[in-house]
Amino acid sequence: MTIFHWRENLSLHVPAIDDDHKTLIDLLNRLHFMTLAGDDREAIGSVMWELVRYTQRHFRREEMLMRLSGYPGYEAHKRMHKALCERVEEYYGAYRAKPSRFNIKKLYDFMADWLVVHITKEDMKIQPYVASLGNVEAA
Ligand SMILES: [Fe+2]
Numbered sequence: 688m689t690i691f692h693w694r695e696n697l698s699l700h701v702p703a704i705d706d707d708h709k710t711l712i713d714l715l716n717r718l719h720f721m722t723l724a725g726d727d728r729e730a731i732g733s734v735m736w737e738l739v740r741y742t743q744r745h746f747r748r749e750e751m752l753m754r755l756s757g758y759p760g761y762e763a764h765k766r767m768h769k770a771l772c773e774r775v776e777e778y779y780g781a782y783r784a785k786p787s788r789f790n791i792k793k794l795y796d797f798m799a800d801w802l803v804v805h806i807t808k809e810d811m812k813i814q815p816y817v818a819s820l821g822n823v824e825a826a
């Protein structure tokens with residue numbers, strides 16, 4: 688499995704958004720390494736929950752910036768966020784129901800692929816709008 692690293696072509700040059708994306712990638716990698724290290728299920732579950740929560744938080748932040756900047760594709764973009772949130776929550780629920788049967792690699796690969804495609808194809812479209820707001824600080 689290839690480890691997913693943040694890279695320059697994922698940058699929107701908007702610190703608030705780039706930092707969120709980096710945090711999401713870090714959380715995914717943390718999950719991966721905890722699994723490799725054989726960490727206990729409770730600890731893995733709590734990082735997975737952090738990933739669920741941080742995903743929701745990042746989407747709220749991005750959606751707020753889209754609204755403020757008048758991005759015309761807001762509704763469609765928000766629907767993609769919602770669909771991803773539902774998937775990640777499903778993964779989390781499946782882990783909680785049967786941790787021994789859960790395949791972290793599946794979650795990792797799914798989320799890593801989703802993030803690359805979403806950031807490069809969708810988040811990039813909002814870049815000029817959000818950049819027009821001026822300096823957006825990382826929260
Ligand atoms: Fe994003």
Ligand SMILES: [Fe+2]
Pocket residue numbers: 749764768805809810
């Ligand atoms: Fe997005």
